[in-house]
Amino acid sequence: MVKVTRRKKRLDRSIKVRCEGLYALSSWSEMAYLLAPRLLLILGLLLIPFFVDMYWQRVLCSAGIYALLALSFDFLAGYVGLVCLGGALFIGTGGYFAGLLNHYSHLPLFVTIPIATVAGAAFSTLVLIPCLRLRGIYFAIISFMLPLFAVYIIIALNVFGGTEGISALDTFPSISLELYLILAAVLVALFAIRRLVNEDMGIILRGVKDNDQAVRASGISITAYKIRAVFIAALLGCFGGAYLSHLYGWLGISLFAMDFSILPIAATVMGGMGSLVGPVLGAFILTPMSEALRGFGQLRVVLYCFILIAFMVYKPEGIMNYLERKYHQFEKWEEV
Amino acid sequence: MAESPILQVTQLSKTFGGVQAIMNVSFELARGQILGIIGPNGSGKTTLVNLISGFVKPDKGSVLFKGRNITGLQPHKIANLGLTRTFQVMRPYHSLSAFKNLIVPLNSPRVKRSAAGRLGDMDAVAIDILEEVGFERDARVPYKAAGSLPLGYLKRLELGRCMALQPELIICDEVFSGLSMSEITSLIPLIERLRMEGITIMMIEHRLRELFRLTDRVVVLTFGQKIAEGSPDEVMSNQMVKEAYLGTETKG
Amino acid sequence: MEILVYGTVNSIIFALIALGFTLVYGVSRVPNFAHGSIYVLVGFLTWTFVNNLSMPYALAVLIALAVASFLGFLIYRIILIRLRGMATSEIISSFAVSLIILEGLRMQGIAGFKGFIGPFYVLKPFVDGKINLFGVFIDYQRLIIIGVGVGLVVLLSWFTHHTKTGLSLRAIAQDEQAAMMLGVNSDRMAMIAMSIGSALAGLAAVLILPLGSITAEVGYRVLIYALAVCIIGGLGSWGGAILASFVIGFAMKISTALFGALWESVVLVGTIILILLFKPSGLLGKQKELEERV
């Protein structure tokens, strides 16, 4: 049979090439080319709230939390090579720190949230340090189990309100405040981390991911850097947790719930691993979607697992990388 | 050699689950020398490197670097003392561009302490080093993702990574392997230059002919034991060495 | 005595649960997080066949097992085969599968803790009644479990040492590259492994579930147990898995006896973390000590 074999060839758009380096500042179109996506994201996030009712605004709040988690997961997995399935650990620690501070020493939430963020991050880092020498699946599984462990301990010791948890914590004075707090947090975190991975530290971390032995041979202690990385990731998660416990004015063992570990991963896979924006995007798509499907009870869990698998198998690159490629490159068929 | 040797290995031993990888190996390396370590496959050359550079803890014996005992020290600590190594399997930071690969060592405490670290613009330093190891300046190569570079460049990159540390002793684990004759001949001057700069070099090699053009002394390993040491021709005339090699392979 | 007998039973139960998982991982390096869900699924199918289609028990079991192994095959054929080598993706996707199955079943009303909708999902034990063993009451089901458990281990070791498939499975497990050179098709082997592994999970379910009742939670618990056993024993090492299941089995029974049941889980996870800290590759982990990998 006669068949012309063709293959897809990808070429950078000329404007992309021109925009590399400083030259971009030379023309408006090129600056626009660079800025457009970023502005789109920022404005998009900041403007949505005006178009949805109060309930969906609340949904956005929790979406923001998941976005933070997804971000920290992607950062660890994509730039440090630590696959951390224990997002719930971060949420839990942050949440408990904030909640307990607020409940026992009656600090206002503007104090508890920052403290909880830092202290919680420090704490969860301490917990994870021993596990840092583990690689790949071992680390993944351990981090998956730590939240369970925390729950067992809390139940067994029956401390911190035991199984019933503690309610009636302070909540935010106004919805717009809580909404913009989290959105701002997401944006700041996003750009901060994007910046970080291109700083020296980020470069070293990526080095650790690609070939840790070479990094050690270059006279750099990988553990030290891993610890820092985990701490940064934990900061995001713990902020999310602290925020959450004040969002609903409650804390309980379900802060360690598995959803906090699963959904962010789904978001990351969907949005595109390694592109930090992707996970955020994914979170802001998945969370509202699973809300829309609430009518089905368990069925929606089933559904978003389907989506997850579908992406894994058929579009492993994820939405973001796909868009990026489309934005920067064009494809043409060529004979071979 | 009046001054004390830069590297002193004594009675080094290591077993991996019953297998004697290295048995009572000891040798010395004087400052500014180039020492070759040869031996048939599986004679424990790479293990030796791992033991010296701290990636594997020895069961027995000691390693002295600049008169200081570095046995069982963490690799990065050793590297910061000025002893670094290349790897046999080329695994650069493939997601990073070539010159960013050098940013990693440039961030090591050792460099930060030294002048070049304070020199400021690391990227510039990195580019210079790359040029030194033979990357063309201004070409796109240094900005390409290291993963996409050909083997020749990777070897140079590896050397560059070591040089960025401003080391006193570099252990090259089979830099020549897998390279074409011409590539090797272009690498040799680079190594000689390093030596001119007063860097001591220890080379693990298979390609004996090329090796012998560089080294002053050679140590021969078989089955984890040192069977001979001396100048290239002494070693080659040594009976045991002949057997060891003819037994296994016919190169050299 | 109490502890000895029930500790043994417990341990063998763990071993049964973990065998399938460790087999799959050992051969194809795929952490099959859908293990627990298959376990529950088989239990559920058997129940339905028996109670709704009023099949004879044995037949129902057989069919259920067949379904399970086919499912395992499918999971590999459709999903995992595309994700080989990417541990993260394998974990996530197979876990997604297990969520699909378990939550799907939950809609069938297998709610578990705090009551459940519709019928009781309880399998009948093969033989009812119990005997007095060294002053300890033990029902036949548990004796059967011990028997089958031991038998299975023997069978498996025979299978892997004396049959062609078994040998090639082991070859793959030891050195994939070499095995492929020798013309062993690693994907085919992985599929076989998945089918066998799932069937084993099913078998364990059929044996063990009559002791309890079939709930979605069991699925998650089984998964955790399997992971625990395999990690402690060293992923992919059978001897390790069996050793580990005895360690855990007794550790849990003893801790229950000493500090009360609540600490069971704490002890479980505690052991895992400790072991991993001091011996990152598990008790009998095949792979080199991780930091020695250069």
Next chain:
Amino acid sequence: MSKKLCFTVFILVLCAALISSFGVSPVHAQKTGKPILIGAPVPRASAYGQNGERGMILAAEEINAAGGVKVGNEMRPIKLEIIDTRDEEPGVPTSEVLLAIEKLILQKKVDMIAGGPCMSECGLAALDLYAKYKMLDIVSIGCYTPGWDQKVGSDLEKYRFSFRESGSVKWYVKEAIDLLRKIKEEHGFSKIFVSIDDSAMCRAAAKIVSDLAVKDGWEIVGEAKHPISATDYSAALNDCKRSGAEILFIWAYSPETSILLKQWADMEVPALPIGFIGAAEDPGFWKATDGKGAYTIVTLSEAGNVPGNVTPLHMKFYNSFSQRWGVPPRSTGCVSAYEALFVLKDAIERTGSLDKEKLIEALRTTNLPAVRGTIRFDKNHQIVYGYDPNTSVLGCWVQWQDGERVAVFPELAATGKIRIPPWLKK
């Protein structure tokens, strides 16, 4: 090939989901006149949730069939907005549950809320939500924690919007003690062996019971805690046998408890099993234990779940529920959730408006004859349980006798006598 197939399947499922995800509410208003929206958060995956859901749907249908609720001078039908809170499922954070409730309040704009969540943790957290949004609600499925009315009582002004029309553990414990006393008097038993799920809640509850029992002249001769997943109880049962206890007091919700009772029968342990046993509440219990569950005494926590004549409405409810759903009412939630809507109806019709503050006043003065008895709330908005159907509502303890759940306590509700297993007869 397989790829395409999966993908299409997946797409189809997704579409189906999205389409039907809009407006899922089983009960639609048949009447003209703007329907009264009643939000019903229920954990669909749990039996109690389903009980409540069924109860409320039945009630709504009956009310609408009878012309709806009379507000002022117009008749308005009831429209239920049932939403799945997913509490009592593993791995579901409480915030998830609260978000569901917020959906009812903020998006569905419901007028009031009745139903769950069932889990105490969620129930307590939800209180603050209702206070925040000033949303009237009647907890009518599960959520038995004594912490609830304590919390409401602690700040009656803030939490005035919440009422609890399902029971409180406090009362059920009292019932248990009284039941034990009754048995003691009838059969002269004196020793209790306590066996519980090892969960914080069960331990706490069991402790209270044993303390009170001791005060009541009982002797606690032994105790056994079982992990939630326990599948073998023979050890505990042996101890029980040796201890010479005549009562085996159980407080457990894991389905495995049915195994405990099986083994109890197998080993012919000479002690009468009594208690709070999630497994034994279910009509399927008998079949599951193939009859070995006989003699087990368990509370269904609400009169009306088994045939009886506590009130005129009793049998009416039992029958209509049975034929509407094809199964008899199970336990917790069926009756209380059913009545909850009538309580609201009653309050609305007395105030003649939907004004919250007025309704709260009305609810506080509720005195409504219903299935379980007469519904009244105490000062902490907690329904009053008691033994007199004219001043309070009644609980319901049943014993499994030849495949049926027979009410044996309280006296007024009892339709049969307590039977003692032959191997326990002296």
